[in-house]
Amino acid sequence: MDSFFIYSDESSHFEYSPDHPFRPERALNLKNLLEQYDLINKSWIKVVPPEPIPEEILLLFHTKNYLKVLKSASKGEITEETLRAGLGTSDNPIFKDMFNKSNLASGGTLVGTRLVLEASDRAFAFNPTGGFHHAYPDHAEGFCYINDIAVVGKMLRRDGLRFAYIDIDAHHGNGVEAAFEEDNGALVISMHQTGKTIYPWGGFEDNIGKGVGEGYNINIPLPPQTDDELFLKAFFEIVTPAVEAFAPDIVLAEMGTDTMANDPLTNMALTNNSFEMMALEIGKFSKKLVGMGGGGYNIDNASRSWAVAWAAINGIKMENPYAGILGGVMVGPEIEGGTLLDNPIYITGPTKEKNEKEVDRVIKYIHDVGFPKIGAVG
Numbered sequence: 001m002d003s004f005f006i007y008s009d010e011s012s013h014f015e016y017s018p019d020h021p022f023r024p025e026r027a028l029n030l031k032n033l034l035e036q037y038d039l040i041n042k043s044w045i046k047v048v049p050p051e052p053i054p055e056e057i058l059l060l061f062h063t064k065n066y067l068k069v070l071k072s073a074s075k076g077e078i079t080e081e082t083l084r085a086g087l088g089t090s091d092n093p094i095f096k097d098m099f100n101k102s103n104l105a106s107g108g109t110l111v112g113t114r115l116v117l118e119a120s121d122r123a124f125a126f127n128p129t130g131g132f133h134h135a136y137p138d139h140a141e142g143f144c145y146i147n148d149i150a151v152v153g154k155m156l157r158r159d160g161l162r163f164a165y166i167d168i169d170a171h172h173g174n175g176v177e178a179a180f181e182e183d184n185g186a187l188v189i190s191m192h193q194t195g196k197t198i199y200p201w202g203g204f205e206d207n208i209g210k211g212v213g214e215g216y217n218i219n220i221p222l223p224p225q226t227d228d229e230l231f232l233k234a235f236f237e238i239v240t241p242a243v244e245a246f247a248p249d250i251v252l253a254e255m256g257t258d259t260m261a262n263d264p265l266t267n268m269a270l271t272n273n274s275f276e277m278m279a280l281e282i283g284k285f286s287k288k289l290v291g292m293g294g295g296g297y298n299i300d301n302a303s304r305s306w307a308v309a310w311a312a313i314n315g316i317k318m319e320n321p322y323a324g325i326l327g328g329v330m331v332g333p334e335i336e337g338g339t340l341l342d343n344p345i346y347i348t349g350p351t352k353e354k355n356e357k358e359v360d361r362v363i364k365y366i367h368d369v370g371f372p373k374i375g376a377v378g
C-alpha cells in the first residue's frame with residue numbers, strides 16, 4: 001500500500017474571518033497528532049504538498065464567470081456580481097487572497113487523486129483541507145468556494161473512470177449531488193443530519209438521481225441525536241453493499257467530523273468510535289481512496305477523529321496511546337486518559353426508539369427503491 005498525507009504549512013495557514021467556525025489550522029493540529037502518535041513516519045507513507053488546481057481543470061465544473069468574480073473579489077474588487085456569486089456573506093466572507101488560498105486547499109484533493117491513480121497497488125491519500133461539497137458551478141455557499149470533489153469527479157469522468165463518493169459529513173453534499181445526479185458513472189452517497197433541521201435543507205431519500213443517473217444518487221437523512229449505533233447501521237446496510245455492487249475505479253470520501261456529539265453547528269450524537277469503524281470499512285472496500293477533511297467545528301475533535309481514521313485506514317495500531325502525556329501534563333487535544341478515542345455515547349429512551357424507527361424506514365426505502373436500479377442487494 002502507498003499512502004499520501006497531503007499537507008503544507010501554507011495550505012493550513014489562513015482564515016476566512018477571525019470568528020469564522022471553519023478553521024484550516026485543523027490540518028496542522030492533525031499533522032502534529034500524527035507525529036506525536038507515530039502514525040506518519042512509515043515506509044509506505046509520504047507527506048506531499050498540495051498544488052493549485054489549473055484553470056482548465058477548475059472549468060470542468062466551475063463557470064468561467066464565477067472564477068473571474070472569485071479572483072476579482074480576492075483583490076478587493078467588489079461588484080453586484082460578487083454578492084450574486086454568494087461572496088461577501090457571513091458564511092462565505094471575502095478575505096485576502098481568497099482565490100489562491102481556496103484553490104490550494106482544494107488542490108490537495110487533485111494531487112492526492114493523481115498519486116492514488118498512479119500507484120501500482122492499493123493507495124490512499126488524505127487531504128485534510130479539502131471536502132468543499134457545498135460549492136456550485138457559479139456560486140459559493142456553506143463555507144465552500146471551490147468544490148474540489150466536483151472538480152476532481154468531473155476530471156475522473158472525463159478520463160473515463162467511474163467513481164463512488166461517500167459523504168459522512170453532517171451536512172448534505174448538495175453541490176456534489178447536483179454535479180452528478182444525471183450520471184450513472186458516479187455513485188454519490190450522502191449521509192447527513194436531515195435537511196428538515198439543518199442547512200442545506202435538502203438531501204431527502206427520494207432524491208435518487210435523474211435519467212440514467214436514477215439510483216446512483218443515494219441520500220441517507222438521519223434524525224438529530226443519531227448515535228454511533230444507528231449511524232453505523234445505516235452505513236453498513238447501505239454504503240457497503242452499494243459501493244460493492246458499483247465496483248468503482250476509485251472512491252472519494254468526504255470525512256467531515258461535524259457529526260460528533262460536541263460539534264457546535266449540528267445536532268448529531270456520534271463519537272469517533274464509529275468514525276474509526278467507517279474509516280476501516282471504507283479502507284477495506286476501496287482499492288484507491290482519496291479522503292478529504294470537510295466539516296468539523298470542534299477543532300480538537302476534528303483532528304483527533306481524522307487521526308483515528310488515518311491510523312485505521314493505514315492499518316496502524318496506536319502503540320503508545322499515552323504519547324500525548326508528558327510528565328502527567330496533557331500536551332495535545334486528547335481527552336482524559338491520553339487516548340484519541342472518545343468515550344462512547346449511547347442514546348436511550350424515547351429519542352432512540354423514535355430515531356431507530358426513522359433510520360429503519362430510510363434504509364428500507366433505499367433498499368426498495370434505489371438498490372434494484374444499481375444491482376445492489378440490501
Ligand SMILES: [Zn+2]
Nearest residue numbers: 169170171295
Ligand atoms: Zn458539514
